[in-house]
Each structure stands twice: as structure tokens, then as C-alpha cells.
Amino acid sequence: MKVLVIGSGAVGGFYGSLLAAQGAEVSMAARSDYMHVHAHGIDITSESKLGAYHFRPHTVVRNAAELPEKPDYVLLCIKVVENADRVGLLKDAVGPGTSIVLISNGIDIEDEIAKAFPDNELISGLAFICVTRTAPGKIWHQAYGRLALGNYPQGLSEKALELCKVFERSGITCVASEDIVAARWQKCVWNAPFNPLSVLSAGLSTNEILSTQESFVRAIMEEVCLIAEATGHPLPADTVNKNIENTYRMPPYKTSMLLDFEAGRPMETEAILGNAVRAGWNAGVPIPHLESVYALMKLRELGRGDG
């Protein structure tokens, strides 16, 4: 199994290392961290049973065009933010038999790729993980690690199942999902309130948000469920309650959007919120709380000089 990981950030480095440990030939296309990763590989420190280990990619390139062969799978592990030229990054990596694997947050993030590569299999994936790039070639895996993978727009190909199996063998949970779009909505139920509220509150933890504004959080979650249902992906009736209960049980947690905000990086506002709001508008579902949070995030971005 030949794999190319695009993106030498925390997600790509971590999941690439798991495939390599199972015998896959994992190469990596890195931009800002190319020099370090090419020379030294990646050091991963995991708080899980994986412990501390080193990952040396088979080949490290700046651009996928430099690879001698097209891979069986290309894992695109980058955030979906403005100026992320995902099609451009994939263009030189994809051959006739290459499956494209997107591991990213958000709603409706597949369509652009599906249209640009209509003849390639598209596998859409979600990572439930706390993992951080602490320096070039240094990754800190704090907690969790579960993946959900499935073909876009639906179904499970043999190649998707095969990839899941390799991930499972590596010791993480990899859920093979027949309806990955529903899984995205499921994740959005949590992301849509907690990511923006952590930013708009200027740094509150999930626990502080939930313990003071539970009914507001619930209202946002309910609206996400309404959109999921209206777009053909109904979520279980206990989805909101389970998300609330699980969040109370989690340790206080800084969301990925808050980490991006604090570091001055672009945020996944459009992928997580904007696309959800537009799906709601298209479906004619009333989503006033979600709309409000989206509008305020756009104002907050403008207030810090984005766009």
C-alpha cells in the first residue's frame, strides 16, 4: 500500500505514522516543515499506549510532482480555510488509480474535490483527536484518535474498507461509515457551538461555556440536527443529550478553533459554520441561533483583520 500524506501538520503526521507502522509505504509532501522532516523525520509523543516514537517517511518531497509513482491513497490532511488550494495540492499527487482521502473538519467540504477529480474514488474522513504540532517535525498526541471514514457521497468501497482495517490494526478505532455525510453532521453538532463560542468568549473552556450557557448550546445543537434531517441525514433522537453529557464528562478542553484563533491562524469558520448555515438556508430550516453565531464569527474575524 503506497500512501502519500499531504500536510506535515499534526493530523497528517500522526495518521501517516500509524499506516507506516503497519507496513504501508508512506511518503509525505511538506511545505513549511520540509527541511526538518526531510532531514529528521517526525518525532511523535503520544499520551496513549503508543508512547514516544519516531516516524521516518519513505520519501519526503516539497511537491507531489517530485514523486516517481502515483500513490494508492493520497491523504489530504489540511484545514479547510480560505486560501487553502486543495485542488492545487492534489493535482500532482493523483493518478488514475489513486483514492483521495480527505481528513478534515466541516460540512460540504467534499464537493469541490469530487468535481475536480471526477474519475477518482473519494474517501471522506473525520478525526476525533487532540493532537498538536509543537515544532517542525514534533507532534504531541494528547488524547483520543478515532477516525470515521467512508466514500463520498455514500457507501464503502473495498479500498475504503482496506484503509480502515489498516488503521484498526494500528490500535485506533476506525469507523467505516456508509453515510459519512451524516457523520459530518454528527460532528458538527459539537463543533458548531463549542468552536465559535470558545473564540467569541475569548478563551473559555468547553466546561465554562456549557455550565453557564447550556440552553444556548442546546439550541445551536438542535438547529444542526434539523439541518441534518432536512438534508437527508437524520441523527439519532438522543444526539443532543449525548453530546451535552459527554462534554460535561470531558476534561475542560480548548477547541481547535480557539487554538487557531490564539495563534493568529485562519479559522475553519466557513467549513464548520458557514457551510452548515448555507445548508440550512437551502433546506429552508429556521436556524436563528446558528445564524447569529456565524454572523458574530464573521464580525470577529473582521475585527482581527481577516478578509
Add this chain to the structure above:
Amino acid sequence: MKVLVIGSGAVGGFYGSLLAAQGAEVSMAARSDYMHVHAHGIDITSESKLGAYHFRPHTVVRNAAELPEKPDYVLLCIKVVENADRVGLLKDAVGPGTSIVLISNGIDIEDEIAKAFPDNELISGLAFICVTRTAPGKIWHQAYGRLALGNYPQGLSEKALELCKVFERSGITCVASEDIVAARWQKCVWNAPFNPLSVLSAGLSTNEILSTQESFVRAIMEEVCLIAEATGHPLPADTVNKNIENTYRMPPYKTSMLLDFEAGRPMETEAILGNAVRAGWNAGVPIPHLESVYALMKLRELGRGDG
């Protein structure tokens, strides 16, 4: 006409000076600025035709109990924020014939005072003004100045009309309002979106907010109109459009809540938003956008260490 102004901030100093210029005997109860105002009075620099002038109060005290006589009018010119002990401040100022005049932003700010002083006339007032205390005893009047005054809960007494007349003679517009509660809702239509959105966006001007999120602003304004109507104070049908048009015509403007936020001072979140939201809940009116903005302001306050 004997007047006591409680609060030596910008609003009290400015309106007190206008009454004094018309021959009223205006005393002042000042706390933090007592030393300066007692020794030097107040210097006012106005960008209007009033120009620069000096206001020397008849008597300056730390506490109203020090005054030899009870005034005809006591003007309470302080922000309605947590820890503002308005009843305590008024207690020593109010005699049997004293009319209490509240000049403050917000919704439902009168009831506490009406209950504490059931035998005194209560005049409720709104100031439409840009005025800033730049240092102890220094006030900068940037623009506007209109007042609206009326008895709470409704009507216009002779003393209220008399006060209006004196303000009018001083050169500002003072609207005598038979339904001052409706006037509060009218002002809330503007305050409810622009004050919190300027804070939550971390400093955008009214113009930047409106030009990028007009439909969100309108949604909040419409909800305020719904509450006003449901509580017996219907506003004119063109209220939202007029507020939008006027704001586009205003120069870019920093809201009072943003100024308080940037200075680390308590904000009028409860007076402006919380009380409006509770009125909406009591009336059974759907106000999801307003609720969202209120919840986010509470989170933002918590995020900066309030409460």
C-alpha cells in the same frame, strides 16, 4: 429650581451644566472625582455651538446627606451595571417633594427605584449624546445631546414638563414623552445590536458592522420591536428601516459598551440586553437572535473575568 446631580461623569456634568446655565441651583454629589470637582468645578469642551465653558456647581458633596436641603429634582446619571447601588445613592438625596430623574440607558430600569421610593414622582430619561469624561472634572461633548423625558410608568407631570422646558431653553432638544417606556424600546432597537456586536467583534465601528451584517442587525432589531409590541408599546412600522438608514448616515461610531469594554469597566449588558431578553421571555415572543447575542455577551464577560 434646586437640582442635585448624582454622578460626576460625563452625562451628569453635561446636563447639570445646562440647567445651571438657565439659573437652576445645581449641586453635585461626586465620589471618585470629588476632590477635583469641589476645588475646580468642571470644564466642558463642546463641539456644538456651546463651545468651551466652565461649570461650577452650587455645592459639591461626597454624599447627598451633607446637603442642607432636599432638592426639587435629583438627577441620577449613572450607568445601570452590577454593583451600582442606585437606591443607596438616592436615599439621602430624596425628600418628600423631590422628583427622581433617571438618565440611563436600558430597559426596565425604573421598577427598582419606583418600589424603593413609592411616594416620589419618578421621571425616566434617555440621553442621545456622545459625551466623555476625559479626566476628573473634564468633559468632552463630541456630538448630539437630545433628551427624552417622561413620567414612569407613563404620563407627563407639571414638574416633568417644567424640567423639559429648562433643558429646551438651554439649547438642546428635550422631548417630553407621554410613553417613556416606548421611548426606551425605541432606543433599545439601536442599542441591542450595535452595543454588543461592537464588543463581540472586538472593536468594529457601527458602519463596519452594518455594512457586513445588515440582515443580522435587522433580525435583532425586529425582535426588539416584537417585544415592545407584545408589552404594550408598539413602535412605528418603519422603525427598523429608519434605524438602519440613520446608522448608515452616521459617522463610524464607537458604542458606549465598547468604550466601557475597552476601558475594562462594567458593561450595561443586563440593562440593555438582559432585561430586554427577559421581557421577551415573559411575553412569550420568539427572540432567538437577541438570546444568542445576550448569551455571547455573558460568555464574553465571563471570558474577561466578570462575574
